[in-house]
Amino acid sequence: MSLELRDVSYTHPGTDPAAGRLLDGLDLSVGAGEVTGLCAPSGAGKSTLLRIAALMVPADAGTVRINGQEFSRGTPVPREVRRSVGVVLQSPRAAADPRMRLDALVCAPLAFREGAWRPRPRRHAGRLAELAELAQLDPELLHRYPHQVSDGQLQRAMVARALALDPDVLICDEPTAQLDSESTAAVLGMLANRAAAGTAVLIASHDTAALSGVADKMLDLGGINRAGDRAGHA
Numbered sequence: 164m165s166l167e168l169r170d171v172s173y174t175h176p177g178t179d180p181a182a183g184r185l186l187d188g189l190d191l192s193v194g195a196g197e198v199t200g201l202c203a204p205s206g207a208g209k210s211t212l213l214r215i216a217a218l219m220v221p222a223d224a225g226t227v228r229i230n231g232q233e234f235s236r237g238t239p240v241p242r243e244v245r246r247s248v249g250v251v252l253q254s255p256r257a258a259a260d261p262r263m264r265l266d267a268l269v270c271a272p273l274a275f276r277e278g279a280w281r282p283r284p285r286r287h288a289g290r291l292a293e294l295a296e297l298a299q300l301d302p303e304l305l306h307r308y309p310h311q312v313s314d315g316q317l318q319r320a321m322v323a324r325a326l327a328l329d330p331d332v333l334i335c336d337e338p339t340a341q342l343d344s345e346s347t348a349a350v351l352g353m354l355a356n357r358a359a360a361g362t363a364v365l366i367a368s369h370d371t372a373a374l375s376g377v378a379d380k381m382l383d384l385g386g387i388n389r390a391g392d393r394a395g396h397a
């Protein structure tokens with residue numbers, strides 16, 4: 164269970180090449196059971212880097228290794244590798260389908276793995292209960308729609324969803340943005356617990372104080388990115 168990026172470079176398509184690469188020669192590794200915190204100024208490229216690490220976007224050059232399996236631009240990503248990477252995004256409101264109850268949102272990855280067209284909460288009731296407990300989510304809330312719960316409760320549900328398939332690697336982009344200190348501590352605690360179970364966890368956050376409380380190591384994007392001097396001033 165590990166994540167490694169080697170010599171990764173990236174420029175957003177359509178951006179001015181004279182402005183240089185957003186990411187340049189970037190190396191990063193997260194071992195099994197480790198929480199790595201990533202901080203950088205707004206616009207420096209954290210979200211872009213996390214999307215590359217999660218194999219959602221291919222790097223222009225360099226490699227991403229998930230559990231030792233190497234991916235570079237053009238390498239097809241097998242479904243089981245995609246499923247071994249859990250992702251938590253900054254805004255649970257943007258990430259959650261407002262028409263789906265929390266139970267459906269959380270168990271959707273389980274249904275899709277079985278080839279089902281839609282989530283089947285009753286079929287996955289046992290696993291749903293486990294996930295709700297892991298995410299410290301009152302099971303009563305599972306019957307509600309996103310607009311009927313708080314941001315913190317919804318983000319806990321989205322963490323539960325990211326854990327549904329027991330990911331080997333967990334990538335979190337500002338998972339505690341917009342949360343109060345209690346929910347922040349709860350969400351970071353869940354992610355740290357997941358690492359304790361062996362998962363490699365990478366978290367980007369502006370809340371460096373809270374993040375450094377759970378991270379085994381903290382990285383400054385400017386320190387691992389040769390484009391660091393330019394990034395953040397785009």
Ligand SMILES: Nc1ncnc2c1ncn2[C@@H]1O[C@H](COP(=O)(O)OP(=O)(O)OP(=O)(O)O)[C@@H](O)[C@H]1O
Pocket residue numbers: 175176178185203204205206207208209210211212397
């Ligand atoms: N699809 C895109 N096309 C062109 N430029 C983009 C695209 N997405 C992001 N950018 C630019 O790339 C830079 C890095 O964006 P990114 O979202 O990775 O930054 P970030 O460090 O996560 O910022 P924040 O902390 O504000 O979320 C920014 O200057 C942004 O405007």
